[in-house]
Structure formats: structure tokens, C-alpha cells
Amino acid sequence: MTDGAAPVLDVRDLRTVFRTRGGAVHAVNGVSFSLKAGELLGVVGESGSGKSVTMMSLLRLVPSPPAEVTGGAVLFEGRDLLRLPEAELRRLRGGRIGFVFQDPMTSLNPVFTVGYQIMEPLRVHLGLSRRAARDRAAELLSLVGIPDARSRLSDYPHQFSGGMRQRVMIAIALACNPKVLIADEPTTALDVTIQAQILDLMASLREKLGMAVIWITHDLGVIAGIADRVMVMYGGQIVEHGPVEAIFGNPSHPYTRALLTTVPRVRGERPRRLTVIEGQPPLLTAPPDFCTFRDRCSQAYEICDRLNPQRYPVGEGHDAACFLCDPGLAPQSAAPRVAHV
Amino acid sequence: MSETSARPSPEPVIAVRDLCMHFPIHRGLLRRQVGAVKAVDGVSFDVMPGETLGLVGESGCGKSTTGRAVLRLYDITSGSIRLEGVEIGQMPQSQLRRLRPRMQMVFQDPQASLDPRMTVEGIIREPLDEHTRLSSRQKRERVHELLDAVGLSRRFAGRYPHAFSGGQRQRIGIARALALNPRFVVCDEPIAALDVSIQAQVVNLLEDLQERFGLTYLFISHDLSMVRHIANRVAVMYLGRIVEMAGREALYADPLHPYTRALLSAVNEPDPGAARSRRRILLTGDVPSPADPPRGCNFCTRCPEVMPICREMDPALREVAPGRHVACHLHDPAITTPREPTRAAPTAVEAASTRGDQPPSILSTRSVP
Structure with missing residues (x-):
């Protein structure tokens, strides 16, 4: 971890609402975090926990309408991205801030060559000539480990395998030497051996280029291997946040604990039965004034219905949004709502 | 279940020998065959009664094709498949139909494998309509039993698939597969499309049902840790072939094939x-x-x-x-x-x-x- 360094990205109290015909859905409810230079921040949670919408909201990539970023600030290089004119924001997207989307099959344009798609940000953001952009594109393609890069520039996406397409996506995101790379489930669609190649590539690129990375995934194993810090999201909020060792070694939110026990492992002890988190993630039609995890929590108290817990510190740089972690509130004295605590 | 508990019974539920499934490639104006995709190229294995055989491998290795070919959803290129001693490898589909109740499948994508225009009851009842002579009251009772068995409320019987979450839809698919009391069920990536916390629910359900109804599973998955949890024995496939097959403990503790070793070392542990x-x-x-x-x-x-x-x-x-x-x-x-x-x-x-x-x-x- 790079302690003490000034954050490259500072997000404060971000809120996003989807206004649909069926009513409002509060997808992001006051998310605050910062990203330090050169670190890798892992974001985990189930689908619908708001992790992708949060990151899309940072760059105002959420479709509006129906989505609307209703509050907060996103500070990058001294400017608030949420209040930046669209034209200036466009200059940042794909330039200083790179984005890798989840599905390598659908996020490349099938009718343009791979070379054209890598050269596009180079010509738009850096104003390179065709020839210079082509040279740089070939460089990038070999950087991400595609053999015979120069001749492959004139190939179309369908001529690449899934793993190679994901490498192309990474090459595009890296084209303009971003300070921040946001990667949304970049390895989820890939097989384990190809995933291992991409994770390895990511680690060496981060060392070489010194960029900060936000890595969104629901795969706790991936996070354990690559992240410096981890943010666990649930119900559009950060329920636990801390250094990777603390999150896995001393998980403090009941949700994080449950999440860690639901995944079977390939090594070590094999439980007879898998633990399950009963129930469904909540669909929030209003900003929550209760703990969003209360219905699935095995340790819910009466207070969890009345108040939405703030993030309480539980260790060095480690906090959890749970009343069990509130030093001022002894849980023993609060009335337990569920009998089997 | 221990690794050896399934052994004593002499006859496997399903015995596959040298199974080949080649898909022809046609090119040109005359659509001449210029080659073949050898999706499954000489695969042999047995699955014993009450056992779960895990079939793992990366995408494109032929594991799903194997599962479908074993159920004769394809006309196989060559090889032998015996279902409880009956050779079904080259059996015509008309005769196979009588055996269908004994072998069923749970599909990967619960979104795509349920007809959106049928109610849950209609979906689960369809195999009963096709293969049994039950009265409509008996069928309704059976549908309700199945809904209970997979942990869905009977009140949901009249609803359509879109009203359900992914995990619930997979339960409907499982109920349909169990409608005819099969002996052998191929589970083709039944949890791949589900969220982590839901995966555990569906796997627990599959295990409960296996115990209750004495089912035999071929569990196809790319998720090595989940296969370690559910399978008694594991077969690893690569490019249309089985490269290694062993009991669960032996395979995970001491993989022998370099591919199995690489595959296991690539799994990320939390x-x-x-x-x-x-x-x-x-x-x-x-x-x-x-x-x-x-x-x-x-x-x-x-x-x-x-x-x-x-x-x-x-x-x-x-x-x-x-x-x-x-x-x-x-x-x-x-x-x-x-x-x-x-x-x-x-x-x-x-x-x-x-x-x-x-x-x-x-x-x-x-x-x-």
C-alpha cells in the first residue's frame, strides 16, 4: 500500500437514482472512497449491489434518463467530474481515465479492425498522426502479450479469441497512459488459465506504468490475489472497506463474513455443506433509513430496522457499516430481533 | 458420501466407451464437407449409481457436448453409450423416447431454457403430459410435490418465468428435470449463470435431491472449487478428450496431468x-x-x-x-x-x-x- 500519498480520485457521497416507470430505484446511496496513486482497489459484491453503477456514475456513463446522479462529488486532478462540461469529460474518458468493460465479446465494434479501435483514442486524445498511432497501437498490442502484433492490427475482433479480445480491450484502455484504470469484471467471461494470464499481465503493467486501478468483480479469489485494498458493496453502499489482509483475515461485517463462507475452495478443508445467504438483495425504492442487509443478517437487532449504520472504524484503515462494530452501542443491551443470534 | 460408497454396485448407470461427436464443416457452393470439428474425440467413463461424476474443463473443451451426446440429444459419430445396461448409442430417436424418462438434463441458462409463455405449472407438467397417463388432478398433485421438493411455494404455480430470479428459475428447471423420476441427470453448468450466494443454494438443493431420490449426476462445470464440493469423482477434459480422471481427493491433492496441475494452480483462492x-x-x-x-x-x-x-x-x-x-x-x-x-x-x-x-x-x- 502507498500510505500517505494524495488520492488521485476522491469520491464523496455519490448518489445515483434510476427513475423508471415502476418507480425510483436507488442504486447508489452515498458512496465515499478514495483511490491512491498506483494502488489496486478491489470492489466486490453480488449483482445488483451497485458496484458497476457506482463506477459508471463516476464518469457519467450511466444512461440518463433513466439514471440520474443526484448528489456527491468526484474529484480528479482538482476538478469535480460530476460538474464538468460534457466536452471536457469526453477528453478524460479513455484518456486520463481508462475503462475496461466486462464482456469482451460485445464491447469491441465488429465492423472495425482492432488496429482502428486501438488507434482511435490515440488520434482523438493525443492527436497522433496515422503513422504514429499505428506504431503505438502495435506497441500496445505486444505490451498486452499478443504475438505478431503489427500484422494483427488489420484483423477484426471475430478473428481473436475471448482472452485475446480482453487483451485488446486492455490495450485500448491503456492507450493514453491513464492515471486511473477502471476495470469492470475484466476476467469474469474468461477461463481460469486465460484469467491467470490476464491477472499476471495486469500486475506487470501496473508496475511498469504506475497507474491506479479499480477492479470490480464478484470473484473473491481474484481480489485476494491482486488487490491492495477492498471495498465490499451491498445495497448501493460500502458495507466494509479495508486492506486486503484485514478484509479476508478479520471480516467484520456479517455480509462479508457470509460471502467468504459461501465459496467452496480447491484446497484445504471441504465442508459437508455450503453455507448460504438466504433471501435476495434489496430493491431500494427510497434511500434506506435502515440497514440494507437486515433481512438476510443472522445477527440483526431491533436498531437495524430503525437506522442505517454509518461506517465504524474496526482497525487500521478498516471500517464496517454495522452496529455490531459501533463501540458506543453495546449489542448485548440492544434487543435482539432474531432469536437465533 | 465417501468416495468408495458408490463402488460396490457392479453395474454403472451410464457407461460411455470411445464416444466421438464430430460436427462436419461444409464449405463452398456445393456445401462439400471439408473437415470436422472434433468436439468429443474418444471419451470413455462410467457413472455409478448414486454417484456424482464432475466433468471439468475450459470453454470449448467439449464437456457440454459430451453431456448432450450421452443423453443422445445428438446423433453421435461413433462409440457406445449404455444406460443401465441398454445400448443407446445408435438407437433411433423413436425408441429412445421410451427411455427419456430415465435420463434428464438441467440446463445452464435458466433464462433461455424455460418457455417464457408457459406458466411454471405448464413447464413442470409438460414431461408428465408427454410420458405419463396421469389424470390432470394427479399431474397437478405431482407438480405441487415437485415445487415443494425444490423449495418453491405452490402459490407460484400460475406465474410465468419472468417473475422469478435466476436462482428460482434454476429451481423450476430442476423440478422439470425431476418430474419423471429419472435415474440419471446431466447438470450442464447449472450454477454458472448465478450469483455466488445463490450458487450455494442451488448446489445444496442438488445434493439434497440426490440423497432423497437416489439420483446419479454428471455434473458439468468449469468451476473447479464447486466440483470439488459436489463430485465423488472428477474427469478433466481438454480439447475433446479426458486427460485425467480420479477420485476427488486424489485429483485435488495430487493432480498428475500437467494440464490438471495448471488448471488447479490457476484457481484463485479467497x-x-x-x-x-x-x-x-x-x-x-x-x-x-x-x-x-x-x-x-x-x-x-x-x-x-x-x-x-x-x-x-x-x-x-x-x-x-x-x-x-x-x-x-x-x-x-x-x-x-x-x-x-x-x-x-x-x-x-x-x-x-x-x-x-x-x-x-x-x-x-x-x-x-
Whole structure:
């Protein structure tokens, strides 16, 4: 971890609402975090926990309408991205801030060559000539480990395998030497051996280029291997946040604990039965004034219905949004709502 | 269930021998056949009563095609499939129909495998309509029983699939598969489309149902940790072939085939300490096309321990210890010094000489820190 360094990205109290015909859905409810230079921040949670919408909201990539970023600030290089004119924001997207989307099959344009798609940000953001952009594109393609890069520039996406397409996506995101790379489930669609190649590539690129990375995934194993810090999201909020060792070694939110026990492992002890988190993630039609995890929590108290817990510190740089972690509130004295605590 | 509990029974529920499923490639104006995608190319295995055989491999290795071919959802190219002793490999579909109630399938994508215009009751009742002569009251009762068995409320019977979450839809698919009391169920990536917390629910359900109804599963998945949880024995596939097959404990504790070892080392464990200290065997390159597999061993283009013979001769799947099958020249005593568990064979010097200029240690793996 790079302690003490000034954050490259500072997000404060971000809120996003989807206004649909069926009513409002509060997808992001006051998310605050910062990203330090050169670190890798892992974001985990189930689908619908708001992790992708949060990151899309940072760059105002959420479709509006129906989505609307209703509050907060996103500070990058001294400017608030949420209040930046669209034209200036466009200059940042794909330039200083790179984005890798989840599905390598659908996020490349099938009718343009791979070379054209890598050269596009180079010509738009850096104003390179065709020839210079082509040279740089070939460089990038070999950087991400595609053999015979120069001749492959004139190939179309369908001529690449899934793993190679994901490498192309990474090459595009890296084209303009971003300070921040946001990667949304970049390895989820890939097989384990190809995933291992991409994770390895990511680690060496981060060392070489010194960029900060936000890595969104629901795969706790991936996070354990690559992240410096981890943010666990649930119900559009950060329920636990801390250094990777603390999150896995001393998980403090009941949700994080449950999440860690639901995944079977390939090594070590094999439980007879898998633990399950009963129930469904909540669909929030209003900003929550209760703990969003209360219905699935095995340790819910009466207070969890009345108040939405703030993030309480539980260790060095480690906090959890749970009343069990509130030093001022002894849980023993609060009335337990569920009998089997 | 222990690994051996399923053994005593002599007859396997399903016995597959040299199964081949080649899809022809047609080109040109006359649509002449110019080649074939060898999706499954000589696969053999047994599944014993009450057992779960896990079939793992990366996408495109032919594991789903194997599952479908075993149920004769395809007309197979060659090979033998025996369902409880009855040969069904070349049986015409009209005769197969009578056997369908005994073998069923749970599909990967619960979104795509349920008809959006049928109610839940209609979906679960359809196999009963097709294969039984029950009265409509009996059918309704059976549907309700099945809904109870998979943990869905009877009140949902009149609803349509879109009203359900992914995990609930998968439960509907499971209820449909169980409607006719099958003996053998192929589960084709039943949890791949589900969220982590929901996966555990569906796997627990499958285990409960297996115990209750004495089901035999072929569990197809790319998720090695989930297969370790659910399967008694595991077969690893690569490019249309089974490269290793063994009991769960043996396979995970001591994988023999270099591909299995690479695959297991690539799995990310949710433990930062272990993740950082682990030696990961990184495979380079992509899987070759099954339309044009390499000469010799299918894995020779990516194998970190490749020897000259691997590019010449295709290794057969051999039993190297009781219940352990491997298709690799490294474990063939005629070719090289074997690792445990078979310790009988040429001296290291002889082995080294047969391997040409390769270093004698076969345990060396190219690993990255």
C-alpha cells in the first residue's frame, strides 16, 4: 500500500437514482472512497449491489434518463467530474481515465479492425498522426502479450479469441497512459488459465506504468490475489472497506463474513455443506433509513430496522457499516430481533 | 458420501466407451464437407449409481457436448453409450423416447431454457403430459410435490418465468428435470449463470435431491472449487478428450496431468496470504482449434513439460493406480520414469535417455512467482 500519498480520485457521497416507470430505484446511496496513486482497489459484491453503477456514475456513463446522479462529488486532478462540461469529460474518458468493460465479446465494434479501435483514442486524445498511432497501437498490442502484433492490427475482433479480445480491450484502455484504470469484471467471461494470464499481465503493467486501478468483480479469489485494498458493496453502499489482509483475515461485517463462507475452495478443508445467504438483495425504492442487509443478517437487532449504520472504524484503515462494530452501542443491551443470534 | 460408497454396485448407470461427436464443416457452393470439428474425440467413463461424476474443463473443451451426446440429444459419430445396461448409442430417436424418462438434463441458462409463455405449472407438467397417463388432478398433485421438493411455494404455480430470479428459475428447471423420476441427470453448468450466494443454494438443493431420490449426476462445470464440493469423482477434459480422471481427493491433492496441475494452480483462492505465496503454473497461448488439433498429444502446444514424443504420439488414457486414469506420456512407465503412485520401472538414466536432451527431472514446472 502507498500510505500517505494524495488520492488521485476522491469520491464523496455519490448518489445515483434510476427513475423508471415502476418507480425510483436507488442504486447508489452515498458512496465515499478514495483511490491512491498506483494502488489496486478491489470492489466486490453480488449483482445488483451497485458496484458497476457506482463506477459508471463516476464518469457519467450511466444512461440518463433513466439514471440520474443526484448528489456527491468526484474529484480528479482538482476538478469535480460530476460538474464538468460534457466536452471536457469526453477528453478524460479513455484518456486520463481508462475503462475496461466486462464482456469482451460485445464491447469491441465488429465492423472495425482492432488496429482502428486501438488507434482511435490515440488520434482523438493525443492527436497522433496515422503513422504514429499505428506504431503505438502495435506497441500496445505486444505490451498486452499478443504475438505478431503489427500484422494483427488489420484483423477484426471475430478473428481473436475471448482472452485475446480482453487483451485488446486492455490495450485500448491503456492507450493514453491513464492515471486511473477502471476495470469492470475484466476476467469474469474468461477461463481460469486465460484469467491467470490476464491477472499476471495486469500486475506487470501496473508496475511498469504506475497507474491506479479499480477492479470490480464478484470473484473473491481474484481480489485476494491482486488487490491492495477492498471495498465490499451491498445495497448501493460500502458495507466494509479495508486492506486486503484485514478484509479476508478479520471480516467484520456479517455480509462479508457470509460471502467468504459461501465459496467452496480447491484446497484445504471441504465442508459437508455450503453455507448460504438466504433471501435476495434489496430493491431500494427510497434511500434506506435502515440497514440494507437486515433481512438476510443472522445477527440483526431491533436498531437495524430503525437506522442505517454509518461506517465504524474496526482497525487500521478498516471500517464496517454495522452496529455490531459501533463501540458506543453495546449489542448485548440492544434487543435482539432474531432469536437465533 | 465417501468416495468408495458408490463402488460396490457392479453395474454403472451410464457407461460411455470411445464416444466421438464430430460436427462436419461444409464449405463452398456445393456445401462439400471439408473437415470436422472434433468436439468429443474418444471419451470413455462410467457413472455409478448414486454417484456424482464432475466433468471439468475450459470453454470449448467439449464437456457440454459430451453431456448432450450421452443423453443422445445428438446423433453421435461413433462409440457406445449404455444406460443401465441398454445400448443407446445408435438407437433411433423413436425408441429412445421410451427411455427419456430415465435420463434428464438441467440446463445452464435458466433464462433461455424455460418457455417464457408457459406458466411454471405448464413447464413442470409438460414431461408428465408427454410420458405419463396421469389424470390432470394427479399431474397437478405431482407438480405441487415437485415445487415443494425444490423449495418453491405452490402459490407460484400460475406465474410465468419472468417473475422469478435466476436462482428460482434454476429451481423450476430442476423440478422439470425431476418430474419423471429419472435415474440419471446431466447438470450442464447449472450454477454458472448465478450469483455466488445463490450458487450455494442451488448446489445444496442438488445434493439434497440426490440423497432423497437416489439420483446419479454428471455434473458439468468449469468451476473447479464447486466440483470439488459436489463430485465423488472428477474427469478433466481438454480439447475433446479426458486427460485425467480420479477420485476427488486424489485429483485435488495430487493432480498428475500437467494440464490438471495448471488448471488447479490457476484457481484463485479467497486467501491473500496463500494467493501471494502460491506457485502458479502459467500456460501460454490459447486452446488449439478442435477442427485442427495438433499432432501427437492434444496438450503439447501449451504443456510446460512437453517432450519430443508428445509431438509424435497421442497418449492413451491409462489406469496408473486403482481408480486413477491419466493420458500423459509422463506417467507411462514405458516412456519415462513415473512419479508416484506407480513406482516400478526404468531407472532414471534410461528414462533420461529416452527423453533425449531434456533434463531428467520431470517434476520441474515453469512457474511464475
